[in-house]
Amino acid sequence: MTFRALLDEIRQVVSAGLTGLGYPQESFDLSEPPRPEFGDVSSNVAFQIGKKLNRKPYDVARDFVENHLKPILGDGERGTQRSLIFSVEAHPGGYINFRANYENLAAMTLNQALENPSYGFHNVGNGTRVVIEHTSVNPNKALHVGHLRNVILGDTIYRILKTTNHNVTVLNYVDDSGLQVADIVVAFKFAGFPLEPAEKSMKFDHYCGDHVYVKINELYKTDPGLEERRRLVLKELEHDTSELARFASTIVSRVLHEQLMTCWKMKVHYDLLNFESQIVISKLWEKSFNWLKDKQIVHLAPEGKNKGCWVIKGESESADEKVIVRSDHTITYIAKDIPYAAWKLGLVQDPFYYYKFSDQWDNTSLWATTLDSSKSSKGHPKFGSADRAITIIDSRQSRLQSIISGILSQFQLIENRYHHLAYEPVTLSSKTADLLGVDIGEKHSMHMSGRKGVYVNADYVIEMAQSKAYEEVRSRNPTFSEEQLCKVAEAISISAIRYNLVKYDLDKIINFDIVESLNLEGDTGPYVQYAYARSQRLLEKSTEEISQLSFCLLNKGPETMLIKAIAKLDLVVEEAARTLKPKSIARYVHMMATAFNLFYETVPVLKEPDRVKRVTRLALVVAFCRTLKNAFYLLGIEPLNEM
């Protein structure tokens, strides 16, 4: 909060100065200068004024500072009046540079961080209801690393929005009646695949994905009868009363449980499972279709290649129209997404009952939709009908998603309630492809394919990371018990994976390399955890009571850097919540860890002979811990006392 207060104060002072100049409306930016000699905050206001007056920025700045800002600030006297501004000066470059009053900044920052357990979590949501859909992996296979990016992004955004006072529910959409489930049903029922893997220890989702799904897709090429079977199965899956549909649902349920095990291992939280079959059976589509017709969003194509189909117009004049209902009256893939999106935003009446599906790792309940009123349980949270819906799907679905959001905004005439959060996919590096036995020639990456069996399973990555972490922990902590080793190794592997998947911009492809992903040094999860563990050791070794602090003693470079870093958490979180860019939290955490490591290496704490200095530094360490811990929560990283 404190850096925000500093910015606010500077903004006020500059505005007041502008009023003196007769420029009440002049816009200006505050930013952090690139070098410490330039102070803590800079304003470009002199450039703006200079442009209007056709004067050199430096001349304007000098005049503005001497005649309008300094009189307001009162020549540094403000230092005694709880001001956060220490000084202001005009730089020959044209910037007006402010220096912070470090004593007041330190006092305010540390007091806030020490007193408030949820330090840094700023109310930006005002209780806005948001649904986030992520994961949504077809229930016929295990998650691979590409899915994992989706899951981790979704969960991080959930954590960011939740802590900034949004009322968030997390949805996982289960396509239990789609082609991919039909594939494995065909394999089990009509191609003689055994229902259990030969290897007993193999997870059922791995068995279905790695073996059954890949092999049945190969069989289609040689046995056309099987593809015909698939068509029939697919139709039958939409009727929950048939024996085949019941069989499919047991398979789906088993795979789904295994998928959730993977996600829960990564400390991911869900609130509700939505099943596609129920959306179909509940006639949610028919209701949505009716209003699409009423609002004339869809129309029956009278002629042309889409004759007899219900279509919507393309997004632009040149774009093709999109078929929603085929001439045989069946609905297309995109049509199935419309009622779901409408349900999320409460545009259709909720046809579902809800029952408790499972308990979760974080002592919350995971709910699921049902159409059977007798299964319904009471006490569930309110689902659907949110103010905003955020759907996390990779960028290859952008076109379809933009069609859906276009339809919804036509329906409600309210923009921006449906938001597709797109991210670029994860590819495999040439080395990793090589490890899988795939030759990709001169290319440096390749796309994964579930159908072809070319991917790296999430569980495999987690396991590799864990065993690597285990060895590292053991070599550094010979006295740890087996239980401690496992617990710590798990926490490290989770942070390594999660950090690695959120730290990149959403529109950058992640070229996944199994070896590099196991790195525990540099810009990684374990690095930031290490800084935390170091700080905990300092606190553990000290028995002194933290009182009678003297903040003016925190005047060394690394100390003020650390204080400034602590003071910025809420600004960073607010920005991340506004822009839905989780990577900024990762960058912040890294900056904090780096700032602490420098402090730790250069400023003695326990060894400091002066008691007041020592205790005040300890207070800084405590504040650092609190702040980093809160930021860790957003990333799903566990703060470790030892590692």
Add this chain to the structure above:
RNA sequence: GGGCCCGUAGUGUAGCCAGGAUAUCGCGGCGGUCUUCGGAACCGCAGGUCGAGGGAUCGAAGCCCUCCGGGCCCGCCA
């Protein structure tokens, strides 16, 4: 043919939305800290026509246009 995204040292990346002061942080390389508050660390050095060209601007990695290179999407499939 139409649309979306990316291009920043050997390599990966930040900064781009809201233009301004010596372009960020990793990995890799080289050198140092190495009787320590835990080396998963810290410090230093080398390494850059910010894909190319043009435009508007006093000023561009950033804004606009064109082009080049790479990836993705465009079915009565899902």
